[in-house]
Amino acid sequence: MTIKKNGFIPSCAPEELKAVLKAVASEWGDIIKDMEEFQVVPLKGAMTNEIFQINWPTTRGGLHQKVLVRVYGEGVHVFFNRDDEIRTFQCMSEHGQGPKLLGRFPDGRIEEFIHARTLSAADLRDPEISSLVAAKLREFHNLDMPGPKDVLLWKRLRTWLSQAKKLCSPEAAIEFGLDALGDEINILEKELSQDDQEIGFSHNDLQYGNIMMDEEIRAITLIDYEYASYNPVAYDLANHFCEMAANYHSETPHILDYTIYPDTEERRRFIRAYIGSSGNEPIDAEVERLLADAEKYTVASHLFWGLWGIISAYVNKIEFDYMEYARQRLKQYWFKKALALESLTL
Template sequence: MAIKTIDLLKGCASPEEIMEVLASVALEFGDVTDDMDALQVVPLKGAMTNEVFQINWPTKSGDSLRKVLVRLYGEGVEIFFNREEEVRTFECVSKHGQGPRLLGLFSTGRVEEFIHARTLSAADLRDPEISALIASKMREFHNLHMPGPMKVQLWPRMRNWLSQAKRLCSPKDIKKFRLKHLDEEINMLEKSSDRCQEIGFCHNDLQYGNIMMDEETRSITIIDYEYASYNPIAYDLANHFCEMAANYHTDTPHVLDYSKYPSLEERERFVRIYLSSEGKKPSDEEVEQLVEDVEKYTLANHLFWGLWGLISSYVNKIDFDYKEYASQRFRQYWLRKPIVLDSTHLEL
């Protein structure tokens, strides 16, 4: 349901600045209108780091609507990533033709090209045809050449987040979430994965809401790069598999259902398509090895997003039960750790 622009601007640090940027974007499109009240705002659900809105206004001819996307940065999220670096990543990915164009910046957010495609649903991730498209697109994304050294960012980022969590959390939460033990766990996970692995430019947050599909061409677009960085590709695949337990468009979006984690057969099929997408048929051994690596990285993924949820519960005002989400991720870590690390059987 569309609402007036003024409702979007309530509580913003710089409403006039936002309106100026939108007017500038309209001017670039040749859609200048003297009636800024003609702008409509449609809140988009499912975002947990930022608030996201679709903005519509009449084109100059008046017979259609121009659409853009406005992203209002969440409070306190600078703890998780450097916003300037994230914007540079956004622009670089766009230049590679992999996502929406950056149309404008303001101090509390930005304006992006509106992708005329359907955002995937939780159920779509389990559709074999759509899953195959995602696998191929992930391989393409991982092969992007981005600025900066090709160094794994997972471990230093987790250590930084753990430090921030210890600083923010109450003594009760520090004890409840066993934060004093997590330095040792992170060190153990890093050592257990220190053998040579393929590094790629990873999205690191490939939940269904960050994947769009053109219904006509069936082309996939990956969006939202706040957490993107170089990492082991196995970690990114692990993150995608873990996200299959989530549905952020329910009355309880924070609740995870790990019975929906993909089966061994589904994981093997995804990995085989991923490795085959460049035209080279992988051996059964290559598929098996990557599936095993991916499963190990689910543990790091649970700690990563557990820390994210815990920190977010202290700094982010978005209506989402971050602390309960964190509890589930940490619980899954301790439950799965002995099974994943001590067993060669990967079936859940």
């Protein structure tokens, strides 16, 4: 499906999308007769879906309604079950988290437009904003979501490795060392799994583009739950720290700068804010343990997104150098494994 960018929704747009948009407008008391009343603004930074802001004039004169249209990326069903993701989306809304679901069509959905700004890469380094994000992430992890509460990370890694092997050319499979990664996943699961580790409902994709802030009341909203599942909270923290090396709005969004990976004190400050958001003074030993666990889980994050990049290069048509992104994440996997998990041997 294609939406005309920087203009109006064309007459060739799918009838299902036009019908749902008109139905949403009608529910709000706005009667749309001509599709050119819907104005389209593309929103950048998404790497799984394409997202658009849709505006139209209201019957109240001079005012405009806004919704967000999410067009699903091609082939992304290999990463997650879309029905499960929709259920998560609806449940999050019922918990007062994130936007409301306004309508669905075969290739996507229409969501409430949140009147807040999306964070930038620089915002993640702002101590005040970072503390707000940490508190919101703690709240997210404490959500009681339906379904099994088992760790999904290792099963998902094995599923993605299988998909990558099916899609890759023999040359690419050798380049990325796919035949060795099954053993790597087994080692990581054995070494990182702990009986007393905290499991929570994890976002699993907490890059800055999935965090919004209302400037007036300084409220944080986490969006985009495609990859959300129960996982060790240390893994989710690790994933967020790894995302601080990215700037998806630069001229080279696929290039990661690990020289700006947060240092120990920056990570410690985030974890103190995370633990302390409950109102209790963080205990130093608890902070240090979670800090150490999160650093170890960075290797799982690199492997996760490395496999994601390989698969995306074959199934997703969004303009992004997925293969180079995968190379960098897997290169960092081997580097971080040597540092964070020195005890591991094949």
